[in-house]
């Protein structure tokens with residue numbers, strides 16, 4: 001099963017993808033996490049792409065495509081839940097050359113909900129699990145429920161950077177929706193409720209991607 005989770009920043013892509021990974025038994029591939037790992041390790045590539053990510057811009061298509069190809073080579077033969085890629089029509093075309101996608105889940109979330117969510121988002125430094133100070137609190141403040149790791153606020157979750165990410169999404173990424181709709185792969189999920197239970201959305205996604213008997 002090869003699934004893409006698509007949506008604006010803060011639409012819950014990472015949260016749903018990691019839960020789907022557990023349910024479907026395939027890896028969760030997040031280009032956002034791959035980018036942050038390169039930056040954290042201060043690799044030559046990480047140093048080069050830091051400026052794009054910290055300002056809310058996109059890493060150039062060729063660079064992010066190479067990062068993804070490298071990750072695909074190290075184990076995705078049984079399938080994957082991919083999230084964060086593609087973000088441009090050019091990337092969608094590159095992905096089509098790499099592999100065949102079974103479905104693209106399109107998360108539709110109003111800007112007001114996104115801004116609220118991202119301003120309260122926390123992530124685990126060790127395992128990458130995502131929390132929210134309002135809707136998805138960890139059991140112990142500042143500590144990850146799963147591994148006990150320290151929770152942090154992402155550098156790009158500052159108000160001005162959030163606005164820039166939304167602008168970039170509207171300009172570069174929204175056309176990807178039309179691309180996949182015309183391919184017949186797109187499945188829309190609306191989520192207007194800022195307090196919606198992530199498990200509810202995950203169940204909806206699972207129903208949408210289950211092969212018909």
Ligand code: ADP
Nearest residue numbers: 009031032035052053057058059064084085087
């Ligand atoms: P968001 O929460 O905004 O959806 P991600 O965690 O997916 O963010 O990605 C963080 C940053 O990494 C992006 O703002 C961008 O700079 C970079 N990035 C990740 N995936 C891509 C991609 N497919 N194309 C270009 N840049 C990317």
